[in-house]
Amino acid sequence: MKISIGNDHAGPDYKKAIVAFLLEKGHIVTNHGTDTFDSVDYPDFGHAVAKDIEAKQADLGIVICGSGNGIAMSVNKHQGIRAALCWTKEIAELARQHNDANILSIPARYTSIPQAVSMVEVFLNTSFEGGRHATRVNKISC
Template structure:
């Protein structure tokens, strides 16, 4: 799988560990920044990763900021993105199975390396179930497109 990853200044060390882990699992990973611990604005990196995933150049994305919240909010402003903030593996799994999430986000100040790896692994291994969930994901898409639901 081709995976885009990005994060703000708080993510640097955790992002390095997650890139290494993803590559060990056999995934192709591209880091869209930031590359320094100097303070930066997380929406820039959330948008970069979201644009890559929405375009289809990457099959999924991983975003990391202090909590995962801000960067996921920015990513979710890009049409076609369903970024889920998860601080534990169960929600990560269900975000893919039920919501067809295409980006996973978490906080470098919230989860440690081992828990972050578990979150990523559950998300990667999960498959969208469709079925009753497809109607709901369709409603989310209608909202995104400014349509009535």
Template sequence: MSKRIAIGGDHAGFEYKEAIKSMLAEKGYEVGDFGPGSADSVDYPDFAHPLATAVEKGTYTLGVLICGSGNGVAITANKHAGVRAAICWNDELSALARQHNDANVISLPARFISLEEAKKITLTFLETDFEGGRHARRVGKIPC
């Protein structure tokens, strides 16, 4: 798996984004930061759309989006035909999102999980492979 990861979110996810970005860089990932650049209030689609486009085009292999609930950024990213964004609030969901759904963007709810949980969930997502097989058939039926 490529180590080119896109990361972004909104003001509620800024602190987690910065910490996760640092952790990933320390682990040898090449991280593209799609913003925001501070914890000042912003509109999450302004950051989720460019990140989703970059994942959809293959510029980045996987994406990490972080907002307060995880919902806004996931809904936005999933408007892109080539993106499968999964909201994950624990490690098991993170693994299943990759194994069964071939999710290529993880959406984290910063207001509902600790930073340490967010880091662990992110690493599980990035280090888990899609199982294919019967799951590939199902994933193939997702696009409209």
């Protein structure tokens, strides 16, 4: 699977661990995130991930910032993007099953790295259930 990842200065350590996990599982990773803790603007990295999904250059995306909110808001401005802010693997699973989320947003300041990797694993291994959920998902875009 092709995964696009982006992060701001709150997430370099998270990204490093997640990318290592993804590569170990055989995924192809496009890295749009910063590797330093110097302050940067999260929209710059989030928009790059959303564009990869829009252009079908990635199957799913992962974005990381301090709260997970700002970067999720940024990517959700793109048509066809359904980013879910998740802080447990159960929420990540439901985001895929019920909402067909295509970007996982991780709040680095409120989750641990092992928790984040666990959410990524569940997110990638969960399928959209469709059915009644498809009707709702089709009403999301304006």
